[in-house]
Amino acid sequence: MAKLLILIPTILLLFYTSKCSATVYTVGDNAGWDISTDLDSWAKDKTFAVGDTLLFQYSQYHSVSEVTKENYEGCNTTNVLQSSSNGNTSFVLTSPGDRYFVCGNRLHCLGGMKLHVSVLGNEAMSPVGAPQAQPGGALPPGSSKSNSPSSSSSILNCVRIDSLVLAFFGLLVVLFGVM
Structure with missing residues (x-):
């Protein structure tokens, strides 16, 4: 009976995974990365976390550069x-x-076409081996260039490594009577 009491939580732990979501934010939403977009207001109500993606869509008259804080402040x-x-x-x-x-x-930068985001850490999210979009590279899967950018999100299935380790040791206890 004692082994059954250990086996049930172990089995539950084996099937336990936490779902983590990573959001793809289209900067400026429908207005896009443009001098007419109020980027401060756009970012104000959003929470950015590790794993999220910023997607900049813009016309041939613009570009996007990541810079240091000092370069941001002085454009x-x-x-x-x-x-x-x-x-x-x-x-x-x-x-x-x-x-x-x-x-x-x-x-354009001096006119307000700049964006500062604070990225929060997320220890529970561990997308090991997840594809990484690169500046100037391909868009995330399912994204495409359009004249009217929109927000989208993608779900990453994340496995909590600590839960798997606990489940593994629990299984060892049940199978081999360790402890």
Whole structure:
């Protein structure tokens, strides 16, 4: 009977997974990455987390560059971390902290075409081996360039490693009577 009491929670732990969601945010929603978009208002009510993606969709008159805080504040577009001008650029938020983006046209940046996001950490989410979108690279699966960008989200199935380890040791206890 004691082994049955251990077996039931062990089986439950084996099937336990937590579902994590990663959101693809189309910057500016329908307005896109454009000088007429109020990017501060757009970002205000959003919570960005590790694993989320920022998708910038824009016309040939714009570009997007990731910059340091200092370059963001001064709209310095000459010393950038990453840059793209292909009309569709994805940045995966891979670590917690502040990220800064500007239009490569300094006058557009000075006119407000810049974005600061604070990325929250998420220890429960562990998308090991998940595909990473790159600036200037391909769009996330299911995304395509359009004249009217829209928000979309994708679900990543994440497995909590700690639960699997506990389940494994629980199974060892049941099968081999360890302890």
